[in-house]
Amino acid sequence: MVTVDGRQLEVPAGTPVGQVAAQLGLRALAGRMGGRLVGLDEPVKEDTSLELLDFCTPAGREVYRHTASHVLAHAVRRLFPGVKLAIGPAIEDGFYYDFEVARPFTPEDLAAIEQEMARIVAEDWPIQRQIMQRDQAIEHFRLADEPYKVELIEDLPEDVAISCYRQGDFLDLCAGPHLPSTGRLGAFKLLTTAGAYWRGDERCPMLQRVYGTAFERAEDLEKHLFNLEEQKRRDHRRLGRELDLYSMHEEGGAGLVFWHPRGALVRQLIEDFWRKVHRERGYDILYSPHIAKVDLWKTSGHWSWYKDSMYSPVKIDEAEYLLKPMNCPFHILIYQTQTRSYRELPLRWAELGTVYRYERSGALHGLLRVRGFTQDDAHLFCRPDQLEDELVGVVDLAEFMMKTFGYHSYDVMLSVRDPERRDKYIGDDRVWEQAEGALLGALRRKNLDYVVGEGEAQFYGPKIDITLKDSLGRGWQGPTIQVDFNLPERFDLGYMGEDGTLHRPVMIHRTVLGSMERFFGGLIEHYAGAFPLWLAPVQAVVIPIAQRHAGYAQEVLAALKGAGIRVEVDLRNEKVGFKIRWHEVQKVPYMLVVGDREMESQSVSVRERGGGDRGRLGVQELAAELLPKAGLPL
Ligand SMILES: [Zn+2]
Ligand SMILES: [Zn+2]
CATH class of the missing domain: 3.30.930.10 (Bira Bifunctional Protein; Domain 2)
Structure with missing residues (x-):
């Protein structure tokens, strides 16, 4: 008797987990049996509870993406003779693998590696566990010139058998589990490379880390890639620079704004x-205040349980003071x-x-x-x-x-x-x-x-x-x-x-x-930097078409300022098109273009952020429209 996802089933002991899933018509990637993560080839034990894991579960995704990292290593192995492999875990939203190579990977390399990965997926190698004796495993990886693997094995306790996984001619040290074969991998994409020290220690060799991601369905991968682009576009560090909002300085100190x-x-x-x-x-x-005597932090308890987050005391008149963390x-x-x-x-x-x-x-x-x-x-x-x-x-x-x-x-x-x-x-x-x-x-x-x-x-x-x-x-x-x-x-x-x-x-x-x-x-x-009107640092900008409109532009500026709108005027000697593009990048909510006709009719031509051309509006009419949404929302 086996309990599968809470249901009692008559399954003979020894049936592989994958077969149990198939009998139930479920699309599982792995299972959890008695609290342990297992592959689909794992035989079911007598009287146990089994949870089937698909791509919707974090553990299912982890097994899936971890398998992708093996396929990545396999492909790099084929294309870059002499490469040495380090580690390759699944991470949030993807996976990576660290390699020691003669030179950093180029974007062309990544494209070639991706193609090779697709080949390995098409070849559909079974991924099989292979248990080795410690000495035998060390010998194998030494002969294969994989010093990082040898180091990893030497770190393991002496009495454990060494778990490896084989797909075709590629053998990797790994506790598993994985998908049953490389052909089970669907949509994947290599994203970036970065330098990374072995064991995260700067005294160790610098390795090349390749990041990638993998999804069961191509449309989910597409959606994810779109999201990544969108995240880049919205990155506050980039927008902070482009919109001139804040900076951080090496000379000022890390983490200070x-x-x-x-x-x-x-x-x-x-x-x-x-x-x-x-x-x-x-x-x-x-x-x-920003500082207080150490004793206060002792009474509060921060000194004993929060000390690692606090800065060293400064001495003032024989007493020690701390910068406040709370x-x-x-x-x-x-x-x-x-x-x-x-x-x-x-x-x-x-x-x-x-x-x-x-x-x-x-x-x-x-x-x-x-x-x-x-x-x-x-x-x-x-x-x-x-x-x-x-x-x-x-x-x-x-x-x-x-x-x-x-x-x-x-x-x-x-x-x-x-x-x-x-x-x-x-x-x-x-x-x-x-x-x-x-x-x-x-x-x-x-x-x-x-x-x-x-x-x-x-x-x-x-x-x-x-x-x-x-x-x-x-x-x-x-x-x-x-x-x-x-x-x-x-x-x-x-x-x-x-x-x-x-x-x-x-x-x-x-x-x-x-x-x-x-x-x-x-x-x-x-907001991707496009703050709502009440929060926009500059709510409107007046753009004169030619030098002769500058005087009128100043009048518009004064009128709107007087009404309480945060407005600027752009008097630079540049073409109107240039100015409009520039303020678009600055995400200014309203651009007010003024030329001969606007001067004559005491109006402005309004371009609204995201809304396009609004045509000509009287200055007072515009102020009346903006005012209710320009102040604090109360
Ligand atoms: Zn693995
Ligand atoms: Zn508090």
């Missing part, structure tokens, strides 16, 4: 909007300046607080992973009986902000305790149940779909994480809402209850945008 006038203007607009929304929803806005302890110090009464709660305190955290230089990425950033942070101090209402308020605010910035689809995860390991968490059971219940209640009251992540909670409290989906369907870290019992305890926070005794408040930490840097990076990619 310099905001240029246009980028800074977009940020100011986001911040103005953010402040306005927060004030309207009963928040107070705080400012706090704003929380500062808000707590402000809370502690008075005896708080149950009547004042909840307190909702928000700050655009700049924090500094260490990230490895290899992990830094444009605006998305940086070493100094401004969080849109807030801490809410409330009574336990207010927790659910406060959480509803936070979720509501998060939804409102996300919608305003054009994110209409998102995934919500509720992270709760691991019920099996309650000892891992601080705070008593009753309080945890109340907090988890409050988060759940808030999600239900807001009618949001969510998944529950058991064991995903922090040790000090449960949380909600929201992942935004951008216009390409990619996920971006969005709002996080965290209930915390730990800091109120550590700082011994209290409030005077109705009963005249001191009680412990609950603390909510939350960010909506995350950090200004990452949010801005995401926003650039989401």
Whole structure:
């Protein structure tokens, strides 16, 4: 008896997994049997449970793409005698293989390798496992002049048999599993090459890494390739340069962001909007220092469990200070300046607080992973009986902000305790149940779909994480809402209850945008640099056709500026066509061309971004049209 995908089946032991799938009419690429990933040729055991994996499952895709990496190595082996093979895993969305070759691969090489791969697929070699003794395997790869494979085997424990896979005359060291034959591979494409050190260690030889991707169906590959192009087009690092929004400098330090006038203007607009929304929803806005004494971070616990992300202390008057990685302890110090009464709660305190955290230089990425950033942070101090209402308020605010910035689809995860390991968490059971219940209640009251992540909670409290989906369907870290019992305890926070005794408040930490840097990076990619009118650093540009129209262009500029539109005039001595193309690349929402006829009729010829030619409009008429959508969306 075998349980297949939850169904009980009479399958004789020894039947290959692939045959079980065929009997059920399922298109499997691999299976998971007793928790282990297995190939389709693996015989089914007695009384076991089997999960069949197709291309829709991450493990199925991994087996598929890992097989593609073997076909890649096989092809390189055929075309480049003397090549030495390193490793070739499947990765998110594709696979790679590392090679030691005499010279870097050229684009022509990649095309030739792809053709050879297609040949190997057409030849449909069975991919078969071959177990070898350790000595025998070392001998084989030594004779084959594969020093990296020999090194890998020597790293394995002495008592294990060595697993290899053969397809035709090509044998590779690998734990498997793979597809049953090379012919099972459908659509694939080699994408790029890059230098990569053996074992990621710069003291080791530099290898050539070939990246590729593979899909079962050609149309899915096409879609993926289109998406990759689109991602390149939207890359915030490229657009940041082209639109003159921000820069980063080797001389300034890795992971530190310099905001240029246009980028800074977009940020100011986001911040103005953010402040306005927060004030309207009963928040107070705080400012706090960038550094504080080490002792504060010891009390908060950051010094012991967050030390690796913090920078070394600086000495001021014999005391050691740390750059802040978080704003929380500062808000707590402000809370502690008075005896708080149950009547004042909840307190909702928000700050655009700049924090500094260490990230490895290899992990830094444009605006998305940086070493100094401004969080849109807030801490809410409330009574336990207010927790659910406060959480509803936070979720509501998060939804409102996300919608305003054009994110209409998102995934919500509720992270709760691991019920099996309650000892891992601080705070008593009753309080945890109340907090988890409050988060759940808030999600239900807001009618949001969510998944529950058991064991995903922090040790000090449960949380909600929201992942935004951008216009390409990619996920971006969005709002996080965290209930915390730990800091109120550590700082011994209290409030005077109705009963005249001191009680412990609950603390909510939350960010909506995350950090200004990452949010801005995401926003650039989401809109491909074409910000909606209210966020566009330049909303309109006036373009005179000839020198004699410059005076009138200035009049139009003054009129629109007076009406509150962010407008510029382009007086460069260039052809109109050139200017129009230039401002198109700058993604300016409105271009207002003025010549003789416009001068005569006191109008402008309007070209709208994405909408083309709108014909002539009176200046006041245009201002009246733009104004309602040009200001903060409130
Ligand atoms: Zn393999
Ligand atoms: Zn906090």
